[in-house]
Every structure is written in structure tokens, then in C-alpha cells.
Amino acid sequence: MIRMTALFRYILCLWLLLGLVTSGGTTGFAQAGTDKMDAVLVVDVSNSMSESDKNGVSLEAMKMFVDMTSAQGNKIGVVAYTDKIEREKALVNVNSEQDKKDIKAFIDSLQKGAYxxxxxxxxxxVKILEDGHDQAHSPIIVLLADGNNYLNKASSRTQQKSDQELVAAVKTAKDKGYPIYTIGLNADGKLNRAPLQQISAETGGAFFETSTADSLPQILSEIFAKHAKVKVVPVQNFTSNGQFQEVPISIPNGSVLEANISITSGKAVELKLFDPAGGELTIPSNDILLSRSRTYSLLKLVQPAQGEWKLQVKGADRDKINVNLIFNYDVGLEMEPLPSKTYKAGDVIPIKAALSTNGQPVSPELYKKMKAKLIVQDMSSKQTSEIDLTNTGSGFEGSYTIPAASRYEIKVRAEETSFYRETKPVTVDASQGGGKATSPQPPASSHTEESSPFPWTAVIVGAVGLILVAAGAIYLLSAWKKANKGFTGQVAIEIVDEDTGEKSSPQYKKLSAFKGKVKLHQLLQLAPEFQETEKVVFLPGKNDTLLIENRSGCRIEKAGRVLDASKGKELKKNDRIKISLTSVNKSVYVDYIV
Known part of the structure; x- marks a missing residue:
């Protein structure tokens, strides 16, 4: 039996939750999405790419994208396909330069196939994002292909079946909010634009085309910039004279989290870097990271000081060198909640928005060169209008007059030369002259001189309703806690080929990267030959234990005895289990380490 105080707390929490969901939040401002991303890079590695990507720079571009992401906090996955999945890497947490090196080494290991x-x-x-996407991150898929299918005629696969599966995958991406950016590779003039354009258009991504693979790094920079709401800042293009040549690098403000300086060139370059005080800095060092590949160098300045820096670049004589700059900002734009009132044509809505980082106001310095506008879309006519807002030095202000009875979606966009931010859109419903922008408030009580009977029926119905709401809140709270419960410890995974006795080196997987549950298939990097382990699931248990549920045809043994884990079995510290697969003659050994 739930005590009344607990019941009241549950009801209060539910009301607050409902208020946040329906109004977009009234405890402060409505903030735009996170800057952290879950990115899946997809590349066609069929033999046809030898012509459409003659210089093989598609892999270089993917590595550059990896290097441009923040040093910590993102997740990246890779898919290499022909008419099957040749290699793939599930979403992995990127928290160090070594994590990035591991992903780039994986990209370098990709091989081509026939179809x-x-x-x-x-x-x-799409499946990789479904399995490993963190809801607090911004998802993105980048596809590099020539848009052409070449199916194996000896198989039962048909173009119709492929088209159906593509339509289904794109629909899933659209429904779940996974934008797909497509890059059409056209070195041989045989690019099939239509499917790539359709994929990007339907999912909210963008389509790019290149006839020379050398431009791929620039395109990847633009995709990264578009998704992270920053801008590619062209710094300097020049032809090397074989000596050090100076390139000015301007850090516009103190809110820059990272400055990514990309140097694309035909041959390797030498670099020197000087801070605003004129001192030469060591490359690399703790706050200056350097990544090199065959066609580019990327210099990442971590929390650089505001001011004029100097980069010196020495390339091979007559080599063409392009230098671009992309900033990573830990800054969000937030719009003040609109007044909770009835809206109609002619009403004036006050608009206020401000920049913040980690919930705190930013330095006024960041506002100096910024401009902001209110973007309004009539949801009936789909017409969009823009209204300039005033920069107050600590925020942006203005107003919007509702022109007619309709529903409107409004958001604020603020930008300067290196980045921009947008608030989450808010809907204003003035279609019936009685719409509201936020959740309605309880009507004020009206008192009359005339007495009326006590509304027992309403009270009883209300009480029953509150009890049902409380029960629902308890259930939702329990489900939410279960889905977001964290793991402790890690697992060591070994794969044994039962035919040859060959054993893989132990792979250690930290479970703290997952919430609620993790499938064994994810821990095995989603390798197609281990597809049946999709139904072997690990869940966090009590007191630093691990639960395993087996709904597959795999056999699980512990200490030589078969476990019936269909309804879950507990694994304790240092427990070791053997999972025998049915589709291939291999076994997976899992050690639970706390």
C-alpha cells in the first residue's frame, strides 16, 4: 500500500513531467540539441569504386571526419558493404586519440568485393544506430557511393527486393530522425544521382557530388560543419614554394572548445605554430593534437586562447595547399518559454533568446559579432518568414505579431562567421483563436454568493483518476529506471574456432558505455556471422552482478553445465561462460570482470 506522501510525490512528479513534455519546459529556456553525435560512416567498397573513386580518397575523407570530431564524447561506427556487409564496426565511444586511431586503422583495413x-x-x-544510439546525442549517417547497384545474377537477389529494402531503411531513418548525408562519387562519369538524392532529401540530410576524389575532404568538412552547426572558415589556399609560409589563424572568442585546422595537400607538410603572444608551441602536446594521413594533416587546438595565432606551413615545391578552419563550440541557444495564454490573430508575442554553456550564460564577448533572427513557418501554407532580432549584448530580443488564424512554428537562429545555433522549434496554435504555446494552466476558481452541493462524485472520480495516474507514474518511473540503469565492470571476450582450435586474443569491453541492456551481437561488433547472438542479451543486475538472457538457439554453459537462461541467469564477478553458436562452428567465451 503506497503512503499518501509517496503518492503525492508521484503525482507531483508526473504533473511536472507532463508540463515539461507539453510546454517544452518552463524551468528556464528551451535549448537546442546536443553537440555530441553518434555518426555511422558507410562506404561502398565494391570493385566499381576503383573507377568512381580512382584516388581512393573516400577512406581518407572518412578518417578526416573522425579526426574533426571532438576529442571526447562522440560515438562512431563504420559500415563497408558490397552486396553484403564486408566489414563493420558498431558505435564505439571516442574518448581519446587512441580510440580515433583504432577507428582509422579499421578504415585502412577495408578490402573491396565484387558486387x-x-x-x-x-x-x-540504420540498425547500428537503432542498437547503439544514445538519445542524448545527435545521430548522423554519411554514405559514400556511386549510387549504382550491381547484383550477383547467380543469387536470388533482385533489384525489386533491393529497392523495397532501401525504401524501408530510409523510412526508418526518417521516422527515427537519422539524417543521411550522401556523397556521389563520379570520377568515371557514371554516377547514379537519383537514389542518393532521394535518400538525403527524405531523411533531412544533404547530397553532394564530386567528379574528383580530391574534393572529398572539403565535402566531409561541410557535412561535419552542417551537422554540428558550425561553419567551414576558408583560411588560405596557396602554392607551396618549398619554404615555411605563414598562415594567420584567428580565434574569435573565448568560447571555442576546439579549433580544427585542416591542411590538405598532395604531399606531407611540416608545421610550426605560434600563440597570440608570439611563442612557438610544441606540436603535438597536451592541448595541440596532430593527426596525419596520406592527403591531409589536421591540427586540433584544445580550448585555444582568443586572438591572432600564426601557423607556418612548409610543403613540397609547387604543391597546392588548402587550409580550412572549423570550430567546435560547447554553446547552445535557448529561447525563453512563451507566455501561457490564448493566442489569436493580432497578438504580439515577446521573443527572448540567449546563449549558454552547461546551463550558464556565456561571456558578452561572444555576442559582439552575432546576429539573430526569428524564423516563422506557417504550418498550413508552409510559407516561411524571418524577423531580425536585437542583439542586447547578453541575448537577443524582439517580437512577433500573429498575422492570421493559423498554426505557426517558430525558432530563433543566431550566427556569426564561424558557427550558428538554432533553438528547438515551438508551435503556436492560433488557428481557432484559442490556441496556446504552452500547456494550459488550471482555471482560476470562481466564487459566488450562492452555495452549491459538495461535488462528491467529482471528488471520487478525481481521486480514482489520481490513483490511476500515480500507478501509471510508478510503472513509467520503474520502466525508465530499468531502461537507463547502468552497468558496472567489463567483459573479456574470446572467440574459438572449434574446427581448428584457433583462439582470438581477448577483447575487453567496458560495460559502462551502455544503459539498460546490451546485446552480445553489439559486443561482437555486429559481425554478420554472429547474427544469432542478437538474441543473447546482458542486463545490469543487483550488487555488481550481470544478468544474461538467452532467446536464441545458442547453448550457454557455465563450469561445464548447460544454463537455461531463457528467463535470465545471474553472473557474478569472475564468472566465465561459453556460448556455442549454431550457424558457425565457433564458441564465444565471456568473462565477467568487476
Missing amino acids: TDIAVGVGEA
Whole structure:
């Protein structure tokens, strides 16, 4: 039996939750999405790419994208496909330069295959996001392909079946909010634009085309910038004279989290860096990270000081060198909640928005060169209008007059030369002259001189309703806690080929990267030959234990005895289990380490 005080707390929490959901939050401002991302890079590695990507720079571009992401906090996965998944890496947490090196080494190891089926690559990328996407991160898929299918005639696969699966995968991406950016590779003039354009258009991504693979790094920079709401800042393009040549680098404000300086060139370059005080800095060092690849160098300045820096670049004589700059900002734009009132044509809505980082106001310095506008879309006519807002030095202010009875979606966009931010859109419903922008408040009590009977029926119905609401809140709270419960410890995974006795090196997987549950298939990097382990699931248990549920045909043994884990079995510290697969003659050994 729930005590009344606890019941009241549950009801109060539910009301607050409902208020936040329906109004967009009234405890402060409505903030735009996170800057952290979950990115899946998808590349066609069929033989046809030898012509459409003659210089093989598609892999270089993917590595550059990895290097441009923040040093910590993102997740990246990779899919290489032909008419099947050749290699893939599930979303892995990137928290160090070594994590990035591991991903780039994986990209370098990709091999080509004979056939092509674009539906296979897109479908697998969507599945990877479904399995490992962190809801607090911004999802993105980047697809590099020539848009052509070349199916194996000896198989039962048909173009119709491929098209159906592609449509289904794109629909899933659209429904779940996974934008797909497509890059059409056209070195041989045989690019099939239509499917790539359709994929990007339907999912809210963008389509790019290149006839020379050398431009891929620039395109990847633009995709990264578009998704992270920053801008590619062209710094300098020049032809090397074989000596050190100076390139000015301007850090516009103190809110820059990272400055990414990309130097693309035909041959390796030498670099020197000087801070605003004129002192030469060591490359690399703790706050200056350097990544190199065949066609580019990327210099990442962590929390650089505001001011004029100097980069010196020495390239091979007559080599063409392009220098671009992208900033990573830990800054969000927040719009003040609109007044909770009835809206109608002619009403004037006050608009206020401000920048913040980690919930705190930013330095006034950041506002100096910024401009902001209110973007309004009439949801009936789909027409969009823009209204300039005033920069107050600590925020942006203005107003909007509702022109007619309709529903409107409004948001604020603020930008300067290196980045921009947008608030989450808010809907104002003035279609019936009685719409509201936020959740309605309880009507004020009206008292009359005339007495009326006590509304027992209403009280009883209300009480029953509150009890049901409380029960629902308890259930939702329990489900939410279960879905977001964290793991402790890690597992060591070994794979044994039962035919040859060959054993893989132990792979250590930290479970703290997951919430609620994790499938064994994810821990095995989603390798296709281990597909049946999709139904072997680990869940966090009590007192630093691990639960395993087996709904597959795999056999699980512990200490030589078969476990019936269909309804879950507990694993304790240092427990070791053997999972025998049915589709291939291999076994997976899992050690639970706390």
C-alpha cells in the first residue's frame, strides 16, 4: 500500500513531467540539441569504386571526419558493404586519440568485393544506430557511393527486393530522425544521382557530388560543419614554394572548445605554430593534437586562447595547399518559454533568446559579432518568414505579431562567421483563436454568493483518476529506471574456432558505455556471422552482478553445465561462460570482470 506522501510525490512528479513534455519546459529556456553525435560512416567498397573513386580518397575523407570530431564524447561506427556487409564496426565511444586511431586503422583495413547493393549498406547503418544510439546525442549517417547497384545474377537477389529494402531503411531513418548525408562519387562519369538524392532529401540530410576524389575532404568538412552547426572558415589556399609560409589563424572568442585546422595537400607538410603572444608551441602536446594521413594533416587546438595565432606551413615545391578552419563550440541557444495564454490573430508575442554553456550564460564577448533572427513557418501554407532580432549584448530580443488564424512554428537562429545555433522549434496554435504555446494552466476558481452541493462524485472520480495516474507514474518511473540503469565492470571476450582450435586474443569491453541492456551481437561488433547472438542479451543486475538472457538457439554453459537462461541467469564477478553458436562452428567465451 503506497503512503499518501509517496503518492503525492508521484503525482507531483508526473504533473511536472507532463508540463515539461507539453510546454517544452518552463524551468528556464528551451535549448537546442546536443553537440555530441553518434555518426555511422558507410562506404561502398565494391570493385566499381576503383573507377568512381580512382584516388581512393573516400577512406581518407572518412578518417578526416573522425579526426574533426571532438576529442571526447562522440560515438562512431563504420559500415563497408558490397552486396553484403564486408566489414563493420558498431558505435564505439571516442574518448581519446587512441580510440580515433583504432577507428582509422579499421578504415585502412577495408578490402573491396565484387558486387554492390546500396540497400545493404544503408539498412545496416540504420540498425547500428537503432542498437547503439544514445538519445542524448545527435545521430548522423554519411554514405559514400556511386549510387549504382550491381547484383550477383547467380543469387536470388533482385533489384525489386533491393529497392523495397532501401525504401524501408530510409523510412526508418526518417521516422527515427537519422539524417543521411550522401556523397556521389563520379570520377568515371557514371554516377547514379537519383537514389542518393532521394535518400538525403527524405531523411533531412544533404547530397553532394564530386567528379574528383580530391574534393572529398572539403565535402566531409561541410557535412561535419552542417551537422554540428558550425561553419567551414576558408583560411588560405596557396602554392607551396618549398619554404615555411605563414598562415594567420584567428580565434574569435573565448568560447571555442576546439579549433580544427585542416591542411590538405598532395604531399606531407611540416608545421610550426605560434600563440597570440608570439611563442612557438610544441606540436603535438597536451592541448595541440596532430593527426596525419596520406592527403591531409589536421591540427586540433584544445580550448585555444582568443586572438591572432600564426601557423607556418612548409610543403613540397609547387604543391597546392588548402587550409580550412572549423570550430567546435560547447554553446547552445535557448529561447525563453512563451507566455501561457490564448493566442489569436493580432497578438504580439515577446521573443527572448540567449546563449549558454552547461546551463550558464556565456561571456558578452561572444555576442559582439552575432546576429539573430526569428524564423516563422506557417504550418498550413508552409510559407516561411524571418524577423531580425536585437542583439542586447547578453541575448537577443524582439517580437512577433500573429498575422492570421493559423498554426505557426517558430525558432530563433543566431550566427556569426564561424558557427550558428538554432533553438528547438515551438508551435503556436492560433488557428481557432484559442490556441496556446504552452500547456494550459488550471482555471482560476470562481466564487459566488450562492452555495452549491459538495461535488462528491467529482471528488471520487478525481481521486480514482489520481490513483490511476500515480500507478501509471510508478510503472513509467520503474520502466525508465530499468531502461537507463547502468552497468558496472567489463567483459573479456574470446572467440574459438572449434574446427581448428584457433583462439582470438581477448577483447575487453567496458560495460559502462551502455544503459539498460546490451546485446552480445553489439559486443561482437555486429559481425554478420554472429547474427544469432542478437538474441543473447546482458542486463545490469543487483550488487555488481550481470544478468544474461538467452532467446536464441545458442547453448550457454557455465563450469561445464548447460544454463537455461531463457528467463535470465545471474553472473557474478569472475564468472566465465561459453556460448556455442549454431550457424558457425565457433564458441564465444565471456568473462565477467568487476
